[in-house]
Amino acid sequence: MIITLEKQCTTDQRAAIEAVARGAKLEVHPIIGVNETVLGLVGDFNGRYGDMFDHFQAMPGVASIQKISKPYKLAGRDMHPADTIVEVGGVKIGDGSLTHIAGPCAVESEVQIRSIALLVHDAGANVFRGGAFKPRTSPYSFSGLKEDGLRMLRDAGGEVGMPVVTEVMDTRDVPVVSRYADILQVGARNMKNFSLLQEVGQTGMPVMLKRGADATIEDLLMSAEHVLSRRRDREPRLILCERGVIGFDDETRNLTDMSAIPVLHRITHLPVVLDPSHATGVREYVGPMALAGVAAGADGIHIEVHNKPEEALCDGKQSLLPDQYAELIERMAAVHRAVRGVYPRG
């Protein structure tokens, strides 16, 4: 429920409205604009939505009330029409620029991670990635260097001045990953791990949430809602990442859902990043999908890069070589310039 206050609404009138809402155990999210103040009420109305609606409508200071029919209230644009910009380590994600997130699938050694950090930084990346906790299909595959890997990632990112994003797979690891990461990544497999979503939400840290391969856009936004509902400071600091959905053709790992980018921009204020590496699973197709993602209005492109992909312990087949990445960044910049102004987000 969204209550728009009258311009002349007094402090006491507003306090009375908020008191009724809180008395009904609803959360109050005030949005103070230049021309109007709006109170977003979220929570369980316990079947009393109609009664509450009538009650608020009769209260002094209320100009109008709008019902929200969407189940995602904090992630949707109804209560938060303005675009969210996530700022981390001097990088602004969602401000109209194109953010380049790059790095290897996994942190493998100090030498490997430092070399790749330098290479992707020189190519123009501004956020560094690398997994230290790796979700693997087989329990016998390399599953990451854990805290040692986090330390190496942090140091390598720090050397080139790039904030780092890395995956956290388990609620028990949230404290350790939070100590080293600038952005916590929740992977596709964990998109519906609601305890993990709430735990990362509670940290207040920036989060990048990847869409599950079998998740609808509404599922993704409901998962986002779990993160946002735990933000004590109400700051959204959440980035959504499209990385393909299950298709019926095995030429690529997933079907890159390009239309999810404009759809998400219409219904949520959160920035949207495309990951063509995990979407396609094939090096050759990463570039074309990255360019298409920029053309579709993505706020950032997330790409796996490795200097020795044939030796990579994970996802070498989809990793770009540093030179290929540098060339792709130039092409992405050209497409980004060409579409500037075509998509006012929202």
Ligand code: PEP
């Ligand atoms: C990753 O980014 O390293 C990863 C495992 O991604 P996803 O969750 O999209 O498979």
Ligand code: MN
């Ligand atoms: Mn990977």
